[in-house]
Amino acid sequence: MDMLSNLDLVMLGSAALSIMLGLFVGMLFGALPGLGLIIGVTLLLPLSYAMSPVNSILMLLACYQGAEYGGSISAIVLGIPGTAMAAPIVLDGRELAQSQSPGKALAYSLYGSTFGGIFGGLVLIFFAVPVARFALQLADPEFFLLGVVGLLAVATFGAKDFVKAMISVTLGLLAGTVGLDLFTGSSRLTADFFELYEGLNLVAVAVGLFAFSEVFMMLSGRINKAYTFEAHHMKISLTFREMLGALKAMISGSAIGSFMGVLPGVGSTVSCWLAYSTAKATSSTPEKFGKGSGEGIAAPDAANNATVGGALLPFLALGIPGSASIAIIAGAFIIAGIQPGPQMMRNNPELIQTIFIGFMATTVGMFFMGKALTQVFVRALVTPNSFLVPAILISSLIGIYSSKGQFFDLWVALGLGIAAWIMRRLDYSVAAFVLAMVLTPIIEVSFRRALVLSQGDYSIFYTRIYSQVILAAIAVVLGFAVLKTIRRLRDARRAATTQEAAQ
Amino acid sequence: MTIRTMNLIVYAALAVLSVLVLRAVSEIPVTMPGDVGSGFLPGFLAWLILGLSALGALRAVLAGDTGSFRSEYLGRVLITVGVIVGFLLSWQNLGFFFLQCFLFLFGLFTYYRWPHGPSARLFAVNAAVAAGITALCYVTFTFFVFVDL
Numbered sequence: 001m002d003m004l005s006n007l008d009l010v011m012l013g014s015a016a017l018s019i020m021l022g023l024f025v026g027m028l029f030g031a032l033p034g035l036g037l038i039i040g041v042t043l044l045l046p047l048s049y050a051m052s053p054v055n056s057i058l059m060l061l062a063c064y065q066g067a068e069y070g071g072s073i074s075a076i077v078l079g080i081p082g083t084a085m086a087a088p089i090v091l092d093g094r095e096l097a098q099s100q101s102p103g104k105a106l107a108y109s110l111y112g113s114t115f116g117g118i119f120g121g122l123v124l125i126f127f128a129v130p131v132a133r134f135a136l137q138l139a140d141p142e143f144f145l146l147g148v149v150g151l152l153a154v155a156t157f158g159a160k161d162f163v164k165a166m167i168s169v170t171l172g173l174l175a176g177t178v179g180l181d182l183f184t185g186s187s188r189l190t191a192d193f194f195e196l197y198e199g200l201n202l203v204a205v206a207v208g209l210f211a212f213s214e215v216f217m218m219l220s221g222r223i224n225k226a227y228t229f230e231a232h233h234m235k236i237s238l239t240f241r242e243m244l245g246a247l248k249a250m251i252s253g254s255a256i257g258s259f260m261g262v263l264p265g266v267g268s269t270v271s272c273w274l275a276y277s278t279a280k281a282t283s284s285t286p287e288k289f290g291k292g293s294g295e296g297i298a299a300p301d302a303a304n305n306a307t308v309g310g311a312l313l314p315f316l317a318l319g320i321p322g323s324a325s326i327a328i329i330a331g332a333f334i335i336a337g338i339q340p341g342p343q344m345m346r347n348n349p350e351l352i353q354t355i356f357i358g359f360m361a362t363t364v365g366m367f368f369m370g371k372a373l374t375q376v377f378v379r380a381l382v383t384p385n386s387f388l389v390p391a392i393l394i395s396s397l398i399g400i401y402s403s404k405g406q407f408f409d410l411w412v413a414l415g416l417g418i419a420a421w422i423m424r425r426l427d428y429s430v431a432a433f434v435l436a437m438v439l440t441p442i443i444e445v446s447f448r449r450a451l452v453l454s455q456g457d458y459s460i461f462y463t464r465i466y467s468q469v470i471l472a473a474i475a476v477v478l479g480f481a482v483l484k485t486i487r488r489l490r491d492a493r494r495a496a497t498t499q500e501a502a503q
Numbered sequence: 504m505t506i507r508t509m510n511l512i513v514y515a516a517l518a519v520l521s522v523l524v525l526r527a528v529s530e531i532p533v534t535m536p537g538d539v540g541s542g543f544l545p546g547f548l549a550w551l552i553l554g555l556s557a558l559g560a561l562r563a564v565l566a567g568d569t570g571s572f573r574s575e576y577l578g579r580v581l582i583t584v585g586v587i588v589g590f591l592l593s594w595q596n597l598g599f600f601f602l603q604c605f606l607f608l609f610g611l612f613t614y615y616r617w618p619h620g621p622s623a624r625l626f627a628v629n630a631a632v633a634a635g636i637t638a639l640c641y642v643t644f645t646f647f648v649f650v651d652l
Contacts, residue, residue, distance in 0.1 A: 050648040163559045167517065167552060174524065174548045181541035184534050188541055189527055219580045223615055386615035390608045391636055393587065398640055402650040407595045414587060421580075425572070426510060444544050456537040489562060496567030 015354075018055040019362050022062030023369050029063075030070020031377040032388065033080045037067035038431070039214055039392070041328045042206045045335075046399035053336030054354050060329045061308070061355075062362040065117055068304040069366055072109040072297070073377050077102055078227050085269050085304050088276040092289065092296030099292045101233030102378075108297040110370040111238055112250050116302030117363030119254035120261065120309025124316070125356050131317035132345035140453070141461045143319075144446035145470040147439045150264040150320050151432070152474060156481040157263075157270075159429040163485065168423075172433035175200055176440020183448055195408040202331045204400045204409035205416060205437060209430040210324075211396045212417025215389050217424070223385040234375050242294060249279040249295035250302040257303030261310020264322030275303035309359070316340055316352065319442060324431035327438040334438075509572040510563045514556040521556070524549040579615075586611060600652040601641055608633035 022044065029040030040063050048056035071086035076093035089109060096105040138146075151169045159165030178189045179199030190196040238246075253275035260271035279299035280289045289296045314320050319341025321327040333340050338348070345352055400409050420430050454460040461467055528542035528549075574580065590607045594600055612629035619625055644650045 047648060050650075163555055163562065167555045167559065170548050170551050170555065171517075174545060174552070177545045177548070183538065184541050186531060186541045188531065188545055189524065191527075216580050216583075219583055220574050220576050223579075224618060387612065387632060389583075389615065390611035390633075393583075393611070394604055394608060394636065394640065397587075397591075398644055398650070398652065401652070402644060402648055405650070407591065410591055414584070414591070418584065422509075423513070425574075426506070426513060447544075448538055451539060452535060452537040454537065489566065492566040500567070 014052070015055055015058055015358060016361075016365075018051065018059040019062040019358065019365050020369070022059035022064075023066040023362065023365055024373070026063035026066025026068075027070035027073070027366075027369065027373070027377050028380060030067030030086075031073040031381060032383070033074050033078070033381075035214070035388070035392075036071065037064060037085075038210045038325055038328065040067050041325055042203075042210045043392070043395055043399055045206065045328055045331050046203050046403045048332045048335045049403055053332070053338060054351065054358070056332045056336070057329070057355060058358040058362065060332050061312075061359055062365065064308050064325055064329065065113075065305060065362045065366050066369070068117075068308060069110060069113040069301070069370055070377060071304070072113070072301055073106065073374060074381055076105045076109060076297075077378050078381060080227075085272055085307075086300075087269070088272050088300040089297055091276070092291070092293045095290070096292035096294065096297065101235075103233050103235040103237070104294075105292075105297055106234075106370075106374055107236045107238045108242075108246060108294040109301045110236060110367065110374070111243060112246065112253065112298030112301035113305045113370070114363055114367040115250040115298075116254045116257055116305035117308065117366060118360065119251075119302070120258050120306035121356070121360045121363055122309070123258040123306070124309040124312050124359065128313055128317045128352070128356075129345060131313060132342040135318050135342040136346070138318075138342075138466055139464070140446040140450035141464065142466045142470060144443055144450060145461065145467055145474065146318060146320050147443035147446065149470055149474050149477060150314075150322060151436055151439060151443075152477045152481070153264040154322070154432050154435055155429070156477050156484065159427070159432060161427045161488065162481045164427050165429045165432050168429040168432040169436040172436025173440050173443070175205065175433070176437040177444065182441065182445060193408065195406050200412065200437070201400070201404055201406070201409045202328075202334065202438070203403040204413040206328050206331065206434055207396045207400050208413030208416030209420045209434060211392055212413060213420035213424055213430065215392055215396075216417065216421040218385045218389055221385075223389060225384060227381050234378065236371050236374055238294075246294045246298040248282065249275075249299035252278050252282060253299035253302035254306040257306030258310040260303070261307035262313050262322070264314070264320070271307050272300035272303040275299045305363070312359070316355070317342065317345065319344075321435060321438060324434045327435045330438050504572050505568050506570050506572045507563050507566070507568055511560055514560045514563070517552050517556045521549040521552045582614070583611070586614075601637055604640060605633050605637045608636055 025040050025044055026037070029035045030037060041060055044060060044063055047059070051059070068085065071081055072089045072093065075081040075086040075089040076097050079090055079094040081087045081090055093105045093109065096108070155162060155165035155169050159168070176199070178196055180187055180197050187197060253272075256275045256278060257271045260274065276296060276299055279295050280286050283289065283293070283295050285293065311322055311326050314322055315326050315330065319339065321330045330340065338344060338351070396413070397410060400413050401407070403409065424430060450460050451458070462471060524545055528545045531540060531542035533540035586607070590603060594603055597603070609629055612633060613626065616625060616629065644652060
């Protein structure tokens, strides 16, 4: 009995350390402009090989949560959002930091993030099990169609150019087919490289596409630029009255964030702008927005962190990741040999409960770490890219090598990094690529198993009511995509005509 | 080079990739009744890429010129890629990872920070940061991740 309780303590201790590591890396990478959430999660993923599944999943979730708050640190202190999601926070965060104190603005951000994180966590806890229970009624045709609708939504809502996003998705799906076929065992697209028989290494792909390409982007700019700021009045706390004043904005932001997080491809960038405008529209002091309003900071920050819980819902309950960050976190499940989805919810209730409890713990941990260490992260902002780039490169290289011990993966990552650097500048979506690659086994296996069961009869994909509902959703998304593409083409032609006329 | 030209080059490269995929999967047999076969999805995706590339190319031509595809500090990116390639080859063939890690970091720090002007302080700071990061990597990956580098 004593041994068991000791074991629990050891497990708790290691889980707490994993969460702290994830939070630290997340906040640091979120705070440093140009790096951000995905690179933080990507660089931590290789550590999953040396950790228990629960610890690695909690570490990555903590990194996700921490980066959402970290992005606001540079938005408030420097006026440069550390992540795209923190862009609306600049509007009021910078103003409040200059007019009152950076500590007060950071406090609104931290309290908003914590509130949003807890709200999103509760949404996850209360809805994941019912959604998974419902998902048990779904069969292979529906899972195939859900995968398709997820990818279409990411290409439509999450990218600038639909055609290029669709090419990114298709390339990602193609990359996912590399290796031995799960059905027949025959090798596909391996070019006789035995290293490819198990498929492309997800760590190498993610690090190459996100970390290497970002490093090359950083190198294309001014790498010796050092940010300066005055680090005074950094006490991060709110009075009870100030907290109450921002409560309504936090609630609306959290509700919006949780809902938008569930939708594939939408993510926190859209949700925090929507949260900002909703908070402004419902505020009793809308005139203060843009001039240092606490509500204007708390609402988007709450939405940011609530999105995490929302985004986890379809992933845990259905096994379908809705964003690149969740797709990389899915990598930790894949490494541990766990298949997320309704079966996991039914067969592994202990794991799910641990994830739920751990998720809430990451939010509480974020609050205390934010209070204690925000000043450290603020000071890290002065690190110029000339130091960051080599450090990221070496940790990326070690991370890739440590995942499978293959030099082959390092070359793959470098090649993909160079390709992604060019493709990103042409508006291709690397996030859609990774998401599609992770979804390939679900889509292909569901599609082929459904056909084998129906003896090759394609009507299995549209005869069930659930399939029909998802097909209707696909039609709506495609219609939206066509409209968006036509509008974009018209705008491009108009711009070209104006340019020619001006010349 | 214009963005349109670069777009067209990428579409052409994607078309070549698709043709290679189609050739690679064309002879994979279907072995299970009802199944579409191992080559179906890659083949379908290759055709889809071909179609989308054609659509994209048509769109690029119709949209007209939209600026130039230029990269500032391209030389720095290329030199960094060259240093990474050199580091990987040397690591793969010679070993001594941590020594090479220090040299890699020190070399890149010095190259990137050279515009500050060479000085004893610059070299000392670069060496100290490189040594610190190497030590951190050694401790993390040897004692916590248990990877033999």
